[in-house]
Amino acid sequence: MVLALGGAAAAALALRGGGGGETDLVSSTWVDMRSGVGGKAIEELLARHTEAVKKKDLNAWMADVDQSDAAFVKRQKQLFENLAKMPFADISFDRTRLPARQLAKFLPTQLFDRYHAAVHVEAVTIRHRVEGVDSKTVATPWMPVVAWTNGKWLVVGDAAGKDMPLGANGQPWDSTGPVAVLRNDRIIAVVSADDAQRGRNLLQMAETSLKEVIEVRPSGWDGKVLFTAVQDKRIFDTYFAESQERVAQVAAIAVPFYNQVGDWAGSPAYSSTRVVFNPTQLTAQTEELAHDLTHEFAHAAMGPVTTARTPRWVVEGFAEYVAYRKDKVPAAGIRQALGNLVISTLPTDDQFYAEPRNYIASWLANRMIAEKYGQAKLIAFYEAFQNVSEVESAAREVLGIGVSTLEQQWRDYVAQQRG
Known part of the structure; x- marks a missing residue:
């Protein structure tokens, strides 16, 4: 909720x-997608992605990305750079096996037209813990498009569609621009890189708000929060795919995350609540921002006991x-x-x-x-x-x-x- x-x-x-720029069509042949063949190769690709983020190795990440679309290559480099800035205590990219029909509707037409039968959407669970914030593993969804090209599987694009699982394209590292990660003992704020000064003011304000919440709810939760306040409005809008008319009316949201992606699992267990700001709200008066922070942090504090x-x-x-x-x-x-x-x-x-x-x-x-x-x-x-x-x-x-x-x-x- x-x-x-x-x-x-x-x-x-x-x-x-x-x-994106113009690219040539890529011909394809029959590709063996049996479990243990194509699936195993993609799992190995995701394992390499995991190691690339842990080692902050851009070249290793890009080695599994199709280089033919300059715009997509740029987006992937930015994605990696943002991931590399996050203080992960642990992270892994895990393939989640779902029926092909369930994922086919998220395949952009232009990618199907380009790669034909040798392209599909993968369901990937990014399992991670943010150092200093998370006591439990948090699962977020990623839906890359992979294709058989130049004799191997490569990431060639991103899935799209309003029915994507909650949190897809809505993580701080999904920002189309560079981010800055600011922190103190109990709060991590992810802001746009060119907004760092305002971010530091927001972080200071957030510390006061968190103290207010802890006075009311001193136990029963981690007592620490990660919040996103980037200028990329797409990050915020992701959470309103089915109610776009409400976006302009909402200042911030508290999003609960679980140990599994809720849309892909039967009974996930609660892990943590992230707070995401509407970038249009970041110019609000100090008193209003402080109120919003306290309100959202209160949701985070009660997240472990909030149910449907x-x-x-x-x-x-x-x-x-x-x-x-x-x-x-x-x-x-x-x-x-x-x-x-x-x-x-x-x-x-x-x-x-x-x-x-x-x-x-x-x-x-x-x-x-x-x-x-x-x-x-x-x-x-x-x-x-x-x-x-x-x-x-x-x-x-x-x-x-x-x-x-x-x-x-x-x-x-x-x-x-x-x-």
Whole structure:
């Protein structure tokens, strides 16, 4: 579940203010793709890629890349250079065997026209740990196109399509430009190389935000974060392949990753949450950026206990609770942020992102629980959805009340806060 800090921006402001080149065709012949023949050769190619990144050997990487397309060669060199800058404690490129039909739809037509039957898409799992951040192995997808050319298998292009697995083309090393990796003891920030000064300011801000989160959630997660804030908007847009209309409304997202690629595995286990910024948000006011960082880091902190059953109003409202925890928000700001929003029943997941003011209403619901029952109970309420799917069950188990009482307490609290 990708967690987006989106259209709440306007309401949040109200609260804070109180008011390729041409190439020749390549002929091909019949190619033996039986397991242990073609498959083994590609696995050996990926093993060489692994060693190339570990040894930071550009020539070794490029030896398995088709050199006939100058634009693709340039992209591959940039990909390698970005990978080489990442502080990997470990990394491997592992072939994931999937049915050919499942992958065929991601093969760009121009590559099929060029290589004919001797070309296909591979599903590759990049398993890695970032030093100083990850305690568990993180799996991300890569879908290169490989072709039999000049007597061997080479990487010739990249797969494309809106149904690609979550995270494909969305990693910091996928940036089309060079990146810079900035770090302190608990945070790694990946920014565009020519944006390093702003990146250092962002890293300093992020350290303060992380401290705010750790005060609320000191254990139960790694307490460390990797976030991406590159200027290449394609990295951010990748996570909105099926909802492009929402991209402009979203400031940042928290993306959970697992020990296997979720789209390719039955029951992956949670590993870590990465934060990705919308580059259009990087020019926002300092106070707004700080809020966004705290909100997203709160998602990362709760990532290990967030499930598909956890209601969005709990997930997003909790992150807002952490982000606003030390703010003194006047009644006028709350009235302005909520406007004429009717507070009746807690928003459903289907409704949540359609109404930006649900962020504010949910923040007030979480803050009410913390104030009335204690912050520990709020966290226990959040964690309860690991085992139950209904608010009624979680509320009775943790708070000792039913959902109707919870909603009445929330309505009364909001009315009081509105003044």
